[in-house]
Amino acid sequence: MTARRLPLETSAGRAPLLEVSGLVMRYETDAGEVSAVENVSFSLGRGEAMGLVGESGCGKTSVALSLLRLAPDNARYQSGSVLWEGVDLLGLSHQQMRQHRWAEISMVFQGAMNAWNPVYRVGDQIREAMYQHFDPPLKPREMDQRVERLFELVGLDPTLQTRYPHELSGGMRQRAVIAMALSCEPKLIIADEPTTALDVIVQAQILEELKEIQEDLGLSVLYISHDMAVIAQVTDTIGVMYAGKLVEFGSTRDVFHRPRHPYSYLLLSSIPSVTGPRRRPVSLEGTPPNLLAPPSGCRFHPRCPWATEQCRKDEPPMMEIGPSQWAACWNSDQVPEMGEQLP
Amino acid sequence: MIRYVTRRLIQMVFLFLVFLTVTWFLLYILPGDSVALKYAGNPNIPPQAREVAMERLGLDKPVLIQFRDYMFNFFQGDLGVSFNQYPRPVVDIIGERLPRTLVLFLTALVTYYWAGFVAGKYLAWRRGNRGEMAVTIGGVGLYSMFLPFFAFMLIWFFSVQLGWLPISKFLDPEQWRDAPFAANQVFMRLFWVALIAAFAMFAANFAGHRSHSRALERILRVGGGALVIAGFLYYWFGTESGQSMRPYAGDIAFHMILPVLTLTLIAFAGVMLLTRSSMLETLREDFILTARAKGLPEGVIRDRHAARTALLPVVTSLVLAVATVIDGGVITEAVFSWPGMGEILISSVLNEDIPVAVGAFAFIGVLALIGHFVVDVLYGFLDPRIRVTEHG
Numbered sequence: 238m239t240a241r242r243l244p245l246e247t248s249a250g251r252a253p254l255l256e257v258s259g260l261v262m263r264y265e266t267d268a269g270e271v272s273a274v275e276n277v278s279f280s281l282g283r284g285e286a287m288g289l290v291g292e293s294g295c296g297k298t299s300v301a302l303s304l305l306r307l308a309p310d311n312a313r314y315q316s317g318s319v320l321w322e323g324v325d326l327l328g329l330s331h332q333q334m335r336q337h338r339w340a341e342i343s344m345v346f347q348g349a350m351n352a353w354n355p356v357y358r359v360g361d362q363i364r365e366a367m368y369q370h371f372d373p374p375l376k377p378r379e380m381d382q383r384v385e386r387l388f389e390l391v392g393l394d395p396t397l398q399t400r401y402p403h404e405l406s407g408g409m410r411q412r413a414v415i416a417m418a419l420s421c422e423p424k425l426i427i428a429d430e431p432t433t434a435l436d437v438i439v440q441a442q443i444l445e446e447l448k449e450i451q452e453d454l455g456l457s458v459l460y461i462s463h464d465m466a467v468i469a470q471v472t473d474t475i476g477v478m479y480a481g482k483l484v485e486f487g488s489t490r491d492v493f494h495r496p497r498h499p500y501s502y503l504l505l506s507s508i509p510s511v512t513g514p515r516r517r518p519v520s521l522e523g524t525p526p527n528l529l530a531p532p533s534g535c536r537f538h539p540r541c542p543w544a545t546e547q548c549r550k551d552e553p554p555m556m557e558i559g560p561s562q563w564a565a566c567w568n569s570d571q572v573p574e575m576g577e578q579l580p
Numbered sequence: 581m582i583r584y585v586t587r588r589l590i591q592m593v594f595l596f597l598v599f600l601t602v603t604w605f606l607l608y609i610l611p612g613d614s615v616a617l618k619y620a621g622n623p624n625i626p627p628q629a630r631e632v633a634m635e636r637l638g639l640d641k642p643v644l645i646q647f648r649d650y651m652f653n654f655f656q657g658d659l660g661v662s663f664n665q666y667p668r669p670v671v672d673i674i675g676e677r678l679p680r681t682l683v684l685f686l687t688a689l690v691t692y693y694w695a696g697f698v699a700g701k702y703l704a705w706r707r708g709n710r711g712e713m714a715v716t717i718g719g720v721g722l723y724s725m726f727l728p729f730f731a732f733m734l735i736w737f738f739s740v741q742l743g744w745l746p747i748s749k750f751l752d753p754e755q756w757r758d759a760p761f762a763a764n765q766v767f768m769r770l771f772w773v774a775l776i777a778a779f780a781m782f783a784a785n786f787a788g789h790r791s792h793s794r795a796l797e798r799i800l801r802v803g804g805g806a807l808v809i810a811g812f813l814y815y816w817f818g819t820e821s822g823q824s825m826r827p828y829a830g831d832i833a834f835h836m837i838l839p840v841l842t843l844t845l846i847a848f849a850g851v852m853l854l855t856r857s858s859m860l861e862t863l864r865e866d867f868i869l870t871a872r873a874k875g876l877p878e879g880v881i882r883d884r885h886a887a888r889t890a891l892l893p894v895v896t897s898l899v900l901a902v903a904t905v906i907d908g909g910v911i912t913e914a915v916f917s918w919p920g921m922g923e924i925l926i927s928s929v930l931n932e933d934i935p936v937a938v939g940a941f942a943f944i945g946v947l948a949l950i951g952h953f954v955v956d957v958l959y960g961f962l963d964p965r966i967r968v969t970e971h972g
Contacts, residue, residue: 307869307872307873339875340875343874344873356963
């Protein structure tokens with residue numbers, strides 16, 4: 238069986254805004270090459286929300302940073318492309334890339350606390366981005382109005398824009414980060430662990446608001462999280478990453494309710510469900526592999542209860558499982574239904 | 581803010597009183613008979629003459645009375661008279677020496693702080709290349725250099741071998757023989773020009789930082805530089821009662837090159853290394869990534885985000901630098917025979933010229949206190965997180 242490329246037409250049936258194909262990125266370190274992103278492909282349509290989940294160190298942030306070409310200096314792109322409206326971002330000059338950042342793709346960073354420079358007012362840091370990207374430049378009055386509107390949009394009192402970051406609460410800061418991400422009217426927002434540092438109630442509020450804004454403005458959002466349950470409510474599609482590889486991709490519904498890759502299954506089953514049927518949490522044995530020397534064959538095989546000889550030798554390609562679900566597993570039919578006991 | 585400043589000022593007065601008291605008593609208990617030493621360095625002067633002298637200087641009174649009198653006079657602006665240059669008032673001696681020291685310190689402080697900060701900034705930004713390694717290692721070398729040795733090496737090289745610069749002293753007496761000004765008139769003028777120039781440059785840089793447009797920032801920076809140059813030109817062509825000060829100021833500036841260079845090179849390395857490490861830390865912060873993601877030009881990220889935030893610990897070190905420059909200055913002045921406060925401090929203590937010594941210490945104490953105060957206020961200005969609120 239050969240690897241099938243993901244279709245250009247996504248589940249929502251719109252032309253893709255972003256198409257990542259066969260992306261391979263390694264970090265050069267003193268100890269050797271770290272295979273951080275290995276042959277990752279996915280596409281994202283206009284107005285669509287996608288989630289990327291996986292354990293820490295699985296390469297999801299590396300993928301996100303690649304979209305803005307913000308990966309550290311020791312990152313090397315070996316092959317693949319990141320097509321943004323048909324243009325390969327990996328081939329742009331620094332200057333072109335700079336104009337592309339924030340104006341086309343902006344980012345909501347994890348840990349909003351540190352996303353702000355402590356010595357400048359919040360409003361000024363938002364203005365700074367707008368000074369950079371509006372041509373012709375906005376007049377000071379227009380800019381003020383814009384910041385006010387943005388603050389209202391994310392549910393903040395516009396007078397807070399004259400505050401310094403340390404004078405705002407965690408939730409306020411995160412909202413202001415979202416306002417900043419929206420400031421230059423991007424088409425895509427990358428939300429990297431947007432709610433990790435917040436308490437559960439604020440977390441839910443912010444996700445809900447982000448979803449509303451996304452729908453109102455017709456934005457695309459790429460959510461990145463280690464917690465599938467959190468982003469399942471707000472995404473259309475989900476990609477599951479393990480050790481630098483995309484192991485499962487599909488509509489959120491399918492992946493969440495009927496995962497077809499053992500890793501997705503174990504990841505979901507390891508968290509006890511509060512609202513769903515009672516089941517015993519399953520533990521995910523072992524630790525993620527050392528990416529300096531990734532395992533042969535399927536990278537998940539050392540931890541996989543269904544691993545066979547084939548898994549140790551051959552790397553499984555992305556295979557179509559259903560109308561809107563793909564998984565990179567030789568034995569995807571063996572993965573039980575959610576809630577069933579392990580064999 | 582006003583309340584904070586007032587409180588700090590009151591604290592400073594108390595601190596100064598304690599400092600003055602301790603200094604006074606420490607110098608009082610210095611062993612040796614200062615009066616005998618003073619009068620022709622002769623321990624065998626007739627006892628009557630000695631008693632007369634003691635009485636006239638007030639040294640026959642009990643310690644506490646002497647101390648009370650001293651403090652009482654001090655705050656009326658009378659610091660007593662020198663034993664060594666009797667009956668010259670101490671205030672007069674200090675008034676003569678202080679401008680020379682201030683000009684030297686201020687020039688050195690501004691030069692090395694600015695140079696160290698800029699160098700450290702670029703080192704951190706270009707981390708990892710060969711040039712950066714070489715400069716960092718050179719910086720560590722300079723930082724650990726023994727100051728007098730370094731000063732002598734510079735004198736040997738620039739003055740003895742090359743003959744470009746004067747070996748010591750602060751002016752060339754030949755040239756000043758018929759000078760229409762006292763040296764200190766020139767020094768005071770130099771001092772004000774240096775102070776205003778330093779302030780103008782700081783203000784221009786700061787205003788540039790606040791502006792959003794790169795062009796405006798450049799204009800302000802260049803404007804600040806132009807202002808400084810204009811100040812110097814004004815000074816250069818300036819006249820005092822119809823006479824040009826130019827040749828005399830030039831002579832003093834010429835003599836200042838080596839001592840300032842010595843102080844700058846030694847102290848600059850410390851600032852550079854501190855800025856470098858502070859900046860490297862800042863560059864790892866998330867807000868730098870945010871700034872990059874916003875598509876800001878590299879220069880803006882470096883100057884406005886990284887360097888501006890990395891400046892904070894460097895400003896803190898300015899407090900310590902005030903002390904370094906004072907004690908480094910004492911040695912530098914001694915090495916270069918620069919007749920400033922440091923030089924008089926050493927000679928008065930060695931010769932037990934107690935009133936001059938106490939007076940000199942008092943002024944250096946005041947300088948250090950002012951330095952601390954300026955840095956405290958500056959820090960609150962630069963870092964909004966510790967800015968003092970009215971109700972705080």
